[in-house]
Amino acid sequence: MNTVIEVRDLVKVYGKRSTAFEALKHIDLDIYEGESVAIVGKSGSGKSTLMHLLALLDRPTSGSIKIDGVDSTKLRNRKLNKLRNATFGFVFQQFFMNPQDTVIENVMLPLKIAKIRRKARKNMAAKALGTVGLSERIKFKANNLSGGQKQRVCIARAIVNHPKILFADEPTGNLDSVTGEMITKLLFDLNKKKGVTLVIVTHDEDLAKLCDRQIRIVDGEISTGAKPKKSRARKSTTTRVTHLTANVDEDSELGELAKATAAAAKRAVKSSRTGKTSKSDEPDEKTSDSTTKTAKTTRSSARKKTTKKEEA
Ligand SMILES: Nc1ncnc2c1ncn2[C@@H]1O[C@H](COP(=O)(O)OP(=O)(O)OP(=O)(O)O)[C@@H](O)[C@H]1O
Numbered sequence: 223m224n225t226v227i228e229v230r231d232l233v234k235v236y237g238k239r240s241t242a243f244e245a246l247k248h249i250d251l252d253i254y255e256g257e258s259v260a261i262v263g264k265s266g267s268g269k270s271t272l273m274h275l276l277a278l279l280d281r282p283t284s285g286s287i288k289i290d291g292v293d294s295t296k297l298r299n300r301k302l303n304k305l306r307n308a309t310f311g312f313v314f315q316q317f318f319m320n321p322q323d324t325v326i327e328n329v330m331l332p333l334k335i336a337k338i339r340r341k342a343r344k345n346m347a348a349k350a351l352g353t354v355g356l357s358e359r360i361k362f363k364a365n366n367l368s369g370g371q372k373q374r375v376c377i378a379r380a381i382v383n384h385p386k387i388l389f390a391d392e393p394t395g396n397l398d399s400v401t402g403e404m405i406t407k408l409l410f411d412l413n414k415k416k417g418v419t420l421v422i423v424t425h426d427e428d429l430a431k432l433c434d435r436q437i438r439i440v441d442g443e444i445s446t447g448a449k450p451k452k453s454r455a456r457k458s459t460t461t462r463v464t465h466l467t468a469n470v471d472e473d474s475e476l477g478e479l480a481k482a483t484a485a486a487a488k489r490a491v492k493s494s495r496t497g498k499t500s501k502s503d504e505p506d507e508k509t510s511d512s513t514t515k516t517a518k519t520t521r522s523s524a525r526k527k528t529t530k531k532e533e534a
């Protein structure tokens with residue numbers, strides 16, 4: 223069984239001096255290739271904090287996080303972005319999309335940034351949209367979709383680069399039960415059929431039970447599930463996922479998108495903490511979402527480059 227994520231003595235402290243708060247307290251955790259794990263626990267226990275650290279969207283205060291044996295805490299930003307973008311896909315409760323763009327443009331975005339040629343981009347995005355059952359909607363404006371359809375677009379975008387590990391923070395949180403079930407099925411199909419490792423933060427007990435393992439967090443500590451029981455440990459899946467992101471230039475705009483995603487993730491943690499949704503948390507807010515803004519900038523510069531290439 224290959225360990226894809228190995229966490230040792232992980233600590234996250236928010237704030238300084240009198241306002242310092244230890245959100246994660248000396249966590250040890252192993253996640254194996256092809257596993258599905260649910261991170262569960264009460265509100266404020268540290269689930270999102272842990273997921274954002276595992277997904278390299280935030281830096282720990284101390285401790286180590288090895289991804290495929292590489293200690294991410296020793297990497298500089300550029301290498302960290304590269305590792306994150308080559309290995310992970312993200313699905314958030316809020317749908318971070320460019321609302322005025324079409325469905326397929328939204329899904330192609332990571333590929334454009336990764337400088338994959340237009341024809342290949344289109345094929346890959348169409349395939350990912352086929353996987354989530356949205357082939358009929360590829361030319362729709364993202365804004366004109368239902369909540370469940372938007373979440374499916376986000377899943378298509380998360381899988382279009384063939385990530386090895388998919389992180390999902392409350393992926394069914396904003397959906398009705400029928401649509402939630404559809405999204406759940408999609409996520410587990412990716413896990414079972416494509417060997418994608420799933421790490422899901424959820425309050426949904428039914429969703430958590432479907433996972434191979436539940437990691438329960440209580441006040442910043444893991445109370446159960448840090449390691450799988452030996453008898454239940456799954457063998458490493460034989461399906462290896464192809465990494466098209468080998469083409470990603472570490473100086474490319476993909477790093478910028480990742481930074482914006484990190485900002486979005488941080489805002490999501492903040493709003494879940496305060497219970498308020500700030501204007502900038504609104505995914506459909508054209509001017510306030512930094513993912514959208516950065517995505518638009520990167521898209522237009524990527525478009526200029528590609529058009530030039532294709533015209534040549
Ligand atoms: N940026 C921050 N600054 C200070 N404290 C923070 C910050 N982000 C989170 N916290 C605190 O860290 C703790 C863990 O927060 P986290 O968002 O990880 O909880 P959670 O388990 O995901 O909760 P929920 O189920 O409500 O989403 C909380 O007590 C929260 O108030």
Ligand SMILES: [Mg+2]
Pocket residue numbers: 269270271491494
């Ligand atoms: Mg949370």
